[in-house]
Amino acid sequence: xIFNLLPIPPLDGSRLLxxxxxxxxxxxxxxxxxxxxxxxxxxxxxxxxxxxIFLALVQAxxxxxxx
Numbered sequence: 001x002i003f004n005l006l007p008i009p010p011l012d013g014s015r016l017l018x019x020x021x022x023x024x025x026x027x028x029x030x031x032x033x034x035x036x037x038x039x040x041x042x043x044x045x046x047x048x049x050x051x052x053i054f055l056a057l058v059q060a061x062x063x064x065x066x067x
Contacts, residue, residue, distance in 0.1 A: 003043075006039065008028075008032055008035055008036055009025050009028065009029045009032040010032050011036070
């Protein structure tokens with residue numbers, strides 16, 4: 001839900017921006033999917049890195065082998 005509020009044109013958050021930014025949105029609209037892919041790639045690394053560290057710690061504490 002929060003991801004959809006990002007102010008990138010194909011997402012709903014772009015409709016929440018002021019009208020004076022319409023020209024900017026029109027300029028980045030052709031590249032919006034590339035921007036979106038970059039955001040997903042960046043957020044994936046930011047979000048999943050702590051998750052993997054936590055899971056590795058839990059596995060080490062409980063003695064569960066990786067696999």
